[in-house]
Amino acid sequence: MSDTTTDRRGDTFGFIRRNIREYGILFALIVIMAFFQVVTGGILFRPVNLTNLFLQNSHIVIMAVGMLLVIVAGHIDLSVGSVAAFVGALSALMIVRLGLPIPVVVVLSLAAGAVIGGIQGYWIAYWKIPSFIVTLAGMLVFRGLTMWILQGQSIGPFPREFQMIASGFIPDLFGPDKPNTLSLILGWGAALAILWLQIRGRKREEAVGIVDEPFAFFAAKNALIFLALVWMTWVLANFRGLPNVFMVMAVLVALYAFVSERTTIGRRIYAIGGNAKAAKLSGINSERVVFLTFMNMGMLAALAGIVVSARLNSATPKAGVGFELDVIAAVFIGGASMAGGVGTVIGAVVGAFIMGVMNNGMSILGIGIDYQQVIKGLVLMAAVIFDVSNKSKS
């Protein structure tokens, strides 16, 4: 019997080839950041700009983690931009017109998003209507409903507390002097925690002999991530501290990375996207999992809607136009496969930051929106071509 496999442990070259996508994306982000840092004359990493980078891209990251699950399950959600706008408008209505307390508004808005996602998920999961069609309809319906409830006008401004969701910074419990001590503790603590988890994980893998990654790679990758986090925290803490949305984002990314990699529901989503029939015959309730995936997406779109309207300090009929495309592009740049079953949360987040850094850097350089679109389109295409050629080679 022939063992026709290309896997060979301890083979560095083979390892790079198998994992080129995951390292490639990180490497691409670094190269793009370095490029813009140089051509903008150092503006990119100035504290104020770094802070802005997070503020401006938070909604994309928030939705990308949900979209990653949708795409891994073998589906797509085109409605997220409209849903974000609709929920933003809804929350504006509740705050400005009805004067409801902000925590209540947030909970109701997230619930509204979950219901919207659930309705779309119902048709997709239980009626087997293609998600492209259901969410295309949703995109039109919720854009229309947004215009309708806003009557073509903007609602705003919001109370300061609500604006703080998107543009506030975490308070410093240890006094007002710089650097912001709490930010430092949280940022550096997270950096240490990640490093510790990685080392512990590797030790466990070593113990059972399933280590695949050469040590040099492991060390270099983790050193890089650790130093980047430590440095970034330092820069932000010396400016105004960690933004609130940064905290939301960090928690969501950690949570969804955990869900996708370490939980049974995560496993089921990958199995459904990888081979729906095999998953079904393995006793996985695919309908429910797909339904929940869309419900979750709706909730995250709602959260993004809250963040965006809080940042703009108004809900407008045009909010969220084209978000879906940015989010989907981020997920695909991050290495997810249109066919489903492949992709990582971290990849999607890195994809979102690649888009974000390019937007930001090109705006600093004063490149027109026309060229920006062209360049972003080409980057997306290049990432996918890279994937496809990589796959056909192996």
Next chain:
Amino acid sequence: MDAILEMRGITKEFPGVKALDNVNMAVRRGEIRALVGENGAGKSTLMKVLSGVYPHGSYQGEILYDGRPVANRSIRDSEEQGIVIIHQELALVPQMSIAENIFLGNEIATRGIIDRRETNRRTAELLAQVGLRESPETKVGSLGMGKQQLIEIAKALSKKVDLLILDEPTSSLNENDSDALLRLLAGFRDRGMTAILISHKLNEISQVCDSITVLRDGATVAHHDGMVEESRIIRDMVGRSMSDRYPSRQPKVGEVVMQVRDWTVADPARDGRLLVKGAGFDLRRGEVLGIAGLMGAGRTELAMSLFGRSMGDWKSGSVTLHGKPADLSTVPRAIRAGLAYVTEDRKSLGLVLDDTIRRNIPLANLAGISTRGVVDRQREGAVARDYRQRINIRSPSVESRTMNLSGGNQQKVVLAKWLFAEPEILILDEPTRGIDVGAKYEIYTIIRDLAAAGKSIIVISSEMPELLGITDRILVMNEGRLVGEMPTAEATQERIMQVIIRSGHDLTDETVTPEEIEAEAAHV
């Protein structure tokens, strides 16, 4: 002899399998030749070599057509020479009209613009030749199987066919349609056309064929000019010797574990057709029960419908486990009741090919490697390594992607997945299809050990020697019915074949009307 076709020394290998081994076959001009053999004997492969599906160069040997050597690189090449094959699975587009289907890929057009009037006129002529009274504009999807088969033949005629190959043309036709088709073939022969007919139905063969070629294990084992006795053909088809290809075992068969009664399943794709008709059987503890039958007999349909109604529309029937009624209406329920179904189609129904061995094995029992919804990776790794070692999955590690494994090792991963779900009853559908002899032996050993451990096992197989070698009892299925049952000790391949063929004689494969299904369902 005026041979239109001579195939000499044809050998075709697939990775790990020799599908054809030095096959010789000569066909006289103007005859209808029957090509018979068991499933997997190589009939379809031989015809694919002839028709260019497997291009020249991918096989050894030579083909002479009209006395000239041919080197067909594609179906188009062979069709240009007048060789046309009609596959068992019809290749018609249901949404398109008869005329559009007949001239698909071969449109009557000037500079890309289709001449609809000429197309319809020619179609009408062709339909007249095959005796089909339908408008050329009729959508193919609205016609029955018999008429669709005639359209395939009309399509072949449109290509100026000299040698027509039909692969089980009557397998989905009723008696009347079959007769009509066979008469049509005989008529074409009288006008000089040559045909090769692949069929399992020996009565049909005796009706129209002039000579018979028998294939077995990829080689020509017999050629008969004129008709011979059925028993002779059956012996030729199955006549291999049983050797020690199967691990020995002492069966310890216990009490009845599962009872299936009056299990009836309809075809959701075609109104009124039943996939399984009133099947009933018992399964005992520690027993290996075989289900024999030809392809399309309804064995997979029976198994998959039992396993959470995963195939077809369940109409009637009940299952009891240990004397109590069992609810098997969804896959999770069937798994909870102690069933496992190991699919015949491991690539599309069994594995997540992109994923590793480690991630595939626990898929049917994620609870077994997790606590409160969180996967314990240590436990998962341990489970995967344990099974890899225990059933000898050959791979560098459990981190290998299943797409990179050989067929036998993929099969073992699917088996491991179901063993980890700890079932009481395992249904194995063609567990050794497409895997090599060594891996087969290992799978048989696993089956033996499971039975010895008190599991009950159903093995569906198209390889009769395999059933004779590893089972305790054999059920024979044909056209959706269980038509025979025998202890393996008393079974022979000839007996099984006879049961199948006799049942084919008795049962008129009439199309069942919806009313009859209702009646059958109400009959419970």
